[in-house]
Amino acid sequence: MSVLDFDYMLGLLPILLGYLPLTLGMAMAGMVLALALACGLAVIRVLEIRGLNAVTLLFISFFRGTPLLVQLFLFYYGLPQVLAFLTQIDGVTATIMGLTLHFSAYMAESIRAAIVGVDRSQTEAALSIGMTNAQLMRRIVLPQATRIAVPTLMNYFIDMIKATSLAFTLGVTELMGATQKEAAGSFLYFEAFVTVAVIYWAIVEAFAWLQRRLETRLNEAYRR
Amino acid sequence: MIKVANLVKRFGDASVLDGIDLEIEQGEIIVVIGPSGTGKSTLLRCLNFLEQPDAGRLTLGDLAVDVTRASRADILAARRHTAFVFQNYALFANKTALENIAEGLIVVNRWPKARAHARAREILERIGLLDKADAYPASLSGGQQQRVGIGRAMAAQAEVILFDEPTSSLDPEWVEEVLTLMKRLAAERQTMLVVTHEMSFARDVADRVVFMDGGRIVEQGPPARLFNAPEDPRTRDFLRKVLAAQPGEPS
Numbered sequence: 001m002s003v004l005d006f007d008y009m010l011g012l013l014p015i016l017l018g019y020l021p022l023t024l025g026m027a028m029a030g031m032v033l034a035l036a037l038a039c040g041l042a043v044i045r046v047l048e049i050r051g052l053n054a055v056t057l058l059f060i061s062f063f064r065g066t067p068l069l070v071q072l073f074l075f076y077y078g079l080p081q082v083l084a085f086l087t088q089i090d091g092v093t094a095t096i097m098g099l100t101l102h103f104s105a106y107m108a109e110s111i112r113a114a115i116v117g118v119d120r121s122q123t124e125a126a127l128s129i130g131m132t133n134a135q136l137m138r139r140i141v142l143p144q145a146t147r148i149a150v151p152t153l154m155n156y157f158i159d160m161i162k163a164t165s166l167a168f169t170l171g172v173t174e175l176m177g178a179t180q181k182e183a184a185g186s187f188l189y190f191e192a193f194v195t196v197a198v199i200y201w202a203i204v205e206a207f208a209w210l211q212r213r214l215e216t217r218l219n220e221a222y223r224r
Numbered sequence: 225m226i227k228v229a230n231l232v233k234r235f236g237d238a239s240v241l242d243g244i245d246l247e248i249e250q251g252e253i254i255v256v257i258g259p260s261g262t263g264k265s266t267l268l269r270c271l272n273f274l275e276q277p278d279a280g281r282l283t284l285g286d287l288a289v290d291v292t293r294a295s296r297a298d299i300l301a302a303r304r305h306t307a308f309v310f311q312n313y314a315l316f317a318n319k320t321a322l323e324n325i326a327e328g329l330i331v332v333n334r335w336p337k338a339r340a341h342a343r344a345r346e347i348l349e350r351i352g353l354l355d356k357a358d359a360y361p362a363s364l365s366g367g368q369q370q371r372v373g374i375g376r377a378m379a380a381q382a383e384v385i386l387f388d389e390p391t392s393s394l395d396p397e398w399v400e401e402v403l404t405l406m407k408r409l410a411a412e413r414q415t416m417l418v419v420t421h422e423m424s425f426a427r428d429v430a431d432r433v434v435f436m437d438g439g440r441i442v443e444q445g446p447p448a449r450l451f452n453a454p455e456d457p458r459t460r461d462f463l464r465k466v467l468a469a470q471p472g473e474p475s
């Protein structure tokens with residue numbers, strides 16, 4: 001007998017790929033929501049809006065300072081005991097919520113850094129020709145901040161794809177949960193987990209390729 | 225016409241501008257010289273509120289304003305009456321040479337894009353960079369970037385162009401092309417207020433040279449008078465030092 005049961009792995013592949021939409025769907029929903037939230041948090045931090053700034057700092061501190069798994073358990077198992085309406089939340093929603101809050105804390109800081117990182121003299125130049133603050137942001141700062149932020153934001157997205165595997169601890173049968181079930185049925189744990197690892201790896205590489213293409217396009221203006 | 229009366233700017237306890245009075249006639253070319261840290265750049269930056277002055281009155285064409293009571297609209301108006309050329313060019317890195325020049329026309333003056341681009345092309349031709357219309361700043365030499373910076377200021381059709389040490393960041397090889405462009409603008413009687421250490425430019429091009437020291441205007445006059453017969457000992461001292469450092473200068 002060979003080390004790996006390839007036939008089993010080939011048979012497992014289409015079954016596991018059937019769960020890809022759920023895994024990617026959670027990651028994409030989490031990414032869109034986290035981006036929106038992170039932009040709001042970053043603006044609060046850049047403009048140092050009174051009152052909100054302190055709340056934002058606390059939010060970022062908590063969600064960066066505790067493990068994602070702890071946060072997921074807290075939302076899914078913990079909070080419903082004190083907040084009755086949360087009992088109706090299913091594992092998928094709780095996962096998306098957790099991913100959103102957790103990753104928005106990280107992304108807010110990199111978006112803030114990107115905004116601050118746009119050369120200050122360009123801001124002065126825009127003001128000197130009579131632009132308003134809103135025009136300055138829309139035409140000059142944000143397009144350049146986007147370019148600075150994209151590599152890190154893409155990294156967080158890739159991280160988020162992998163983090164969706166934690167949904168399995170909330171009883172969600174996604175890619176990881178499905179693998180676990182298949183393996184428990186066949187006892188071929190090694191084959192099953194090698195297969196799922198390769199699937200995650202391939203997804204991440206596909207997005208890394210997209211990231212490189214996007215960065216090349218965004219860097220067009222900066223080539224010497 | 226531009227009039228500055230008793231302009232004061234403090235940074236903390238230090239008075240950087242200590243009561244500046246200055247009048248500029250239309251078509252006049254004024255060069256401001258003086259030791260580093262005497263408020264020359266700050267004066268320029270106060271005229272368009274890149275720095276908020278602490279006291280004084282400012283008249284820019286039809287706009288007359290007490291700087292301490294300047295509203296947001298006054299500040300925008302002041303900026304539209306002036307154009308600024310920066311020491312480090314400060315071109316918009318995400319925009320081509322053409323777009324850098326057209327940007328203000330499109331966003332601030334609300335020109336249709338086609339008209340703004342046509343005007344930007346005319347300006348590119350005048351500054352000799354029509355072939356670089358679609359180049360981004362990162363691919364231009366320092367001299368080319370500064371010429372685009374001047375082109376951007378020309379597009380604004382402001383009453384005065386403020387030049388803040390426009391050649392100080394340039395490698396020596398690019399200084400001449402920028403000065404040549406500035407001389408051409410001067411010949412067209414574009415009103416200019418120039419802070420520079422290029423004494424030959426001051427001597428050849430200025431209608432009036434203003435010497436500043438310690439946040440004040442120490443003396444001013446036509447370049448021939450100021451360079452050949454400075455009245456104040458501080459002016460004499462400064463000129464002796466800079467002219468010794470620029471050996472090409474006749475003294």
